[in-house]
Amino acid sequence: MTMISRKCVLKLSAPALICTLALVSASSYAQTFPDKPITIVVPFSAGGGADLVARMLGKELSKNLDHAPIVIENKAGASGNIGASYVSRSKPDGYTLLLTNSTLTINASVGLTKGLDIKKELSPVANLVSTPIALAVNSKMPVNNVDELVAYARKNQDKLSYSSCGTGTPQHFAGAKFNLLTKLDIVHVPYKGCAPAVNDGVGNQVPILFSTIPNAGPHVQEGTLRMLGIASKNRLSFMPDVPSISETEPFGDMDISVWFGLFAPSGVPLAIQKKIEAAVLLTMKEPSLQNDFKSRFYEIDIRDSKNMSQLVDHDLATYKKLAQQSNITLN
Numbered sequence: 001m002t003m004i005s006r007k008c009v010l011k012l013s014a015p016a017l018i019c020t021l022a023l024v025s026a027s028s029y030a031q032t033f034p035d036k037p038i039t040i041v042v043p044f045s046a047g048g049g050a051d052l053v054a055r056m057l058g059k060e061l062s063k064n065l066d067h068a069p070i071v072i073e074n075k076a077g078a079s080g081n082i083g084a085s086y087v088s089r090s091k092p093d094g095y096t097l098l099l100t101n102s103t104l105t106i107n108a109s110v111g112l113t114k115g116l117d118i119k120k121e122l123s124p125v126a127n128l129v130s131t132p133i134a135l136a137v138n139s140k141m142p143v144n145n146v147d148e149l150v151a152y153a154r155k156n157q158d159k160l161s162y163s164s165c166g167t168g169t170p171q172h173f174a175g176a177k178f179n180l181l182t183k184l185d186i187v188h189v190p191y192k193g194c195a196p197a198v199n200d201g202v203g204n205q206v207p208i209l210f211s212t213i214p215n216a217g218p219h220v221q222e223g224t225l226r227m228l229g230i231a232s233k234n235r236l237s238f239m240p241d242v243p244s245i246s247e248t249e250p251f252g253d254m255d256i257s258v259w260f261g262l263f264a265p266s267g268v269p270l271a272i273q274k275k276i277e278a279a280v281l282l283t284m285k286e287p288s289l290q291n292d293f294k295s296r297f298y299e300i301d302i303r304d305s306k307n308m309s310q311l312v313d314h315d316l317a318t319y320k321k322l323a324q325q326s327n328i329t330l331n
Contacts, residue, residue, distance in 0.1 A: 030271035033094055034068035040097045040262075043083025045076045049214060052296070053128060053260040054099040057280070060289050064279040079107055079168070081114050084263075088121035092267035094276055098122065101260050102170055105315035110168065110323050110330050119316075120266060124308035125273060126280045127261040129293050130301035132232035133174040134216045135245060136225045138207040146229050146248045149208070153184050161187040162208040163201060165194040168330040171210040173319060174231045174256045176326035178210070181250045201225060212258055213239070213297040231256045238294045259301060261308055277305050 042054045051074060058070035075083035080103045090096035108118045116122075135146065143149045153160055162178075164171035167190040175188055189206050191197035194215040201209040201216075202224045209216070209225075213236070219225040229245040230236060233255045245251045262280060264273055283289065284302045293300060303311060322328070 030269065030275055033272050033275060034065055036095065037069040037071050038065065038095050038097065039071045039073050040099050041083045041087050042072060042074050043076060043080035043086075043098065043100050044074065046074050049131070049212065049258070050099055050101050050260060053293075053298070056289065056292060057099070057128060057262075057283065060286060061279060061283045064282050065276070078114065079103055079112065081107060081112070081116065084118070084122065085114065085116050087263065088116055088265050090265050092265045092269075094264065094268050094272040096265065097125065097276070098263040099260065100263065102258050102315055105312055106168055106170065106173070106319050107330075109316050109319035110328070112168075112330050118312070122263045123266050123268065123273065124305050124312060125262040125264050125277050126284070126305060127259055127301055127303035127308045127311060128280070128284055129298040130257045130259040131213045131298055132230040132236065132244075132257045133171055133210050134213050134227055135174070135178070135229050135231065136201065136209050136211060136216045136220065136227045138201055138204045139224055139226045140204060141207050141226070143228070144226070145243070146245055146251070149228055150182055150184070153182070153186060157184055157186055160208060161189045161206050162210060163189045163191055163197040163206040164210050165197055165212075165215075166190050166192060168328065170256055170258045171197075171212070172328070173322055173326075174210045174254075176328060177231070177254060177256060177322060178245075178251075180322075180325055181254065198225075213299075217297040236299055238297070238299070257301075259311065260298075261303075261311075273305070 040054050040058055042051045044050045054072050058072055062068060062070050075086050080100055084098055084100060084104060087096055087098040104118060107113045137143060143152050162175045164175055179186055194211055197209055198211055198215050200206045202219055216225055220227045227242050229243050231245050231254050233246055235244050245254045290300050
C-alpha cells in the first residue's frame with residue numbers, strides 16, 4: 001500500500017514539479033538577462049522617425065539593462081511588414097525587439113500585414129513618444145485657423161488639394177477624417193514620403209498638408225508654413241500655442257497621432273519582458289532624454305505594456321472604421 005501511495009504521489013506531483021522547475025529556470029534566466037547584445041529592429045530605412053527614436057532610446061537604454069550593447073538593425077520594406085514579421089519569427093528570448101510606429105496597426109486594420117497577426121505574434125512592451133498629425137498650410141493662404149480653412153474650402157474646394165506622406169499613412173487618414181467630418185471633398189495627393197509632401201507645401205504646389213510635427217515644425221518656425229492645428233485631443237507641451245483641431249466644431253473626436261512603440265515576439269518569458277519594460281520606462285523618464293525628444297518635436301507619451309496593448313486595440317478599431325467610411329483601400 002505504501003508503494004502504491006508513493007506512486008500516486010509521484011504521478012500527481014510530476015506536473016507540479018515540471019512547472020516548478022520551469023519557473024525556477026525562467027527566474028534564473030531573468031537574473032542573468034541580458035548577457036549579450038540586444039537587437040532592436042526598425043522596419044523602416046535609416047534616417048526616418050522610427051530609426052531616430054530607436055537610436056535615441058538605445059543610446060540610453062543600455063545603462064538600465066546591465067550595460068548590454070543595444071544594436072539598431074534596419075529591415076525596411078512592405079510598409080514595415082518585413083521587419084515586423086522578422087521579429088515575430090525570432091527566438092522569444094528578449095534579445096530581438098521591434099521598434100515601430102502606428103503604421104503597424106494601419107496595415108493590420110486593412111489586412112496588409114501579409115499573414116502576420118500582430119495581436120497573437122507580437123507583444124507590446126511600451127510606448128515611448130508620439131507626434132500628432134499637423135494640419136498646416138502654405139503661409140500665403142488667406143487662412144489663420146481651422147474655421148477659416150473650412151470656410152475657404154467650402155468656397156474653393158474644386159481648386160484645393162491636400163498632401164499626405166502616402167496612401168494609407170496616418171496623415172492620409174487624418175485628411176480623410178477632415179473631409180468626413182466637414183463633408184468636404186478636398187482631393188488627396190499622396191507622396192512617397194513626408195519630405196517631398198512638405199517641400200511642395202512650402203512651394204505652394206499643394207498648399208494644404210497633413211504631416212508630422214517633426215517634418216512640418218522647422219518650416220513653421222521659418223515662416224514658410226502656417227500650422228493651423230494638431231489632430232489630437234490635447235495641445236502639445238512644447239507648442240502650447242498651437243490649438244488642437246478637436247477644439248473646433250465639428251472635430252470633437254479628431255485624434256490621430258503617430259506613436260512609436262517597442263514590441264517583443266510573443267512567447268518571451270514574462271520575467272524577461274517585464275525586465276525590459278521596466279528598463280524602458282525608467283529610461284524614458286530621464287529629463288535629458290525627454291528634452292532631447294521634445295527638441296525634435298516628439299511628445300513624450302510613455303505607456304506600459306497594458307496601456308500600449310489598449311492603444312493597439314483602439315487603433316485597429318479606429319482605422320478599420322475610417323477606412324470603410326472613406327473608402328480607403330491599400331494594394
